[in-house]
Amino acid sequence: MARLEIERLSKHFGTTVAVHEVSLDVRDGEFVVLLGPSGCGKTTTLRMIAGFIAPTGGRVRLGGKDVTALPPWKRNAGMVFQSYALFPHLTVAENVAFGLEMRKVPKAEIGPRVAEALRLVRLGGLAERLPRQLSGGQQQRVALARALVIRPDVLLLDEPLSNLDAKLRETVRVEIRELQHELGITTVMVTHDQEEALIMADRLVVMSEGSVRQVGTQRELYERPADQFVAGFVGRSNLLSGRVVQPGRFETEGGVTIACPANGASGPAIMALRPERLVLGPGAAGLENRISGTVELVSYLGASIDVHVRVSSVDRVVVSQPNRADAKLPREGDKIDVGWPAAAAVVLAGEHAGKS
């Protein structure tokens, strides 16, 4: 268990830049999730930490030691692969024992440690099975036990849940999180599933096009997204383009004037509004922003209801309302007020405003 420091890590494949100067400091025992759409460089970053890909530039330090030039077998990193990568010709126990054998751990010690690791992932009774005789969930836990038994400095998880069915995923992500907490092992996970990331992470790293967009806790990312990409990727946002006309005043392209926090320079900008922070109908009275619009679409989602309201010829916002038993549903075509406090808006640099 150790601290993991990544410093301006880059990877170029020919002329394409897969990862661009990614820096990250993972504290001892912290669970960090690299989140982003496919092709954003998160897996390449993880594979550079594991040593499978040689970086074009930058360093990786593990427990204070520079491992950038070390091959995978000399780094003490335990990885769980997306396909689990279990050795098909070895039993569960032999799979788990492999790393210990490679480390020349005495035979007498291997048995108990394998048993302990299998107990940890609740696979005690399946030690003599072959991987193909196990279910997907069981295989996943063997892969986890195999990575943990070597007591790695860092645990690397490459989309570990993507091959499980939806039901199982929900329980396994909590299990992994609890196990990680219990063992206090430094962990880096890669996923494209934001819900998974939000549930499991201490801290998230949002990546896109090879670069880190924002690093922060769930709350920081949600409340203060650094840019349009993060605002749209973590949770949902209404994004209105327009310009900051003066500090605290934003005007959309459709001509709607909105009161907003007084940060950000004047000029083209994007305003992000979380759908659940918007209030419909009489509740909108007395809020700093109140606009009247027309209901265009009502989606009944069960726990909540999405109401799409057109507020100008180009601007439409989605309002998410909790589904209360006594709530009267708006109907399409209704005239309705939409309101929100100025603090609910986040002003982001505009698309062409130079921030990347």
Added chain:
Amino acid sequence: MAALAAIDKRTVGRWALTGAAGATLGLILLPLAFVTWLAFFRQAIPSFPPDGYSLKWFFTIGENPKFVDGFLLSLEVAVAAMVLGLTLGVPGALCLARYRFLGREPLGNLLLLPLVVPGIVLGTSLYVFHVEATILTELPILGSIAGLIAGHILLVIPWTVRLVTASLAGLDRSTEEAAQNLGATPVATFFRITLPSIRPGIVAAALFGFVVSFGNLEMSMFLVGAGRTTLPITILQYLEWRIDPTIAAVSVLQILLIGTAMIVTDRFVKLSRVV
């Protein structure tokens, strides 16, 4: 009515398929069954129905040194060709499957070529080559056992390359990465993970290499030295003068040998999964 017709059609299709498969199987098995039957005929000139049955032809094989020598030579050549063919073919298949290099595809096709070139053509070309090489180097290449084995290696290599490449394609590369991640060096990874994973392909390649070499007649005829014959050549030569059931008995033994090899192999690796 339409549904009924559809079911009817399907039933007919199934029967046709079963019939075709059965006919093909019969066509393959009939000569084997016939040869086996013939081996137990009592009379020297086979005629139907047989006068009676006897095991004597099996004993005459052992008394005929030509058959014994031919069998031993075929065995020696087949084993040597199989071992050397695997030694060359397995690394070759690994390179073809793993690395991208100029001329990779032509090389892959080249290594499969002995499957396509008729044995007679292969034999003639090798014979001419051996003659020229012998003249040039003044080494005893023509008619040597080494020359014969070298020729047979050509028969083993395509099977090795084909079967090992196929099992490499089924190998999850991330298992090798996992091994390295757990502390295995590339060498340890190869012997502990890669090799065991492709073992079915290698075993199958060994079996088919052996069988193809052991049964080869056309190419061997050009390459054997004076006074030395492999079993298939001995059989052919014997047939030129006599047609008694000895040959059938030899064939039965050969079928038994190869059949046993296949059954034993199948116990270790399921051949149906690799071939």
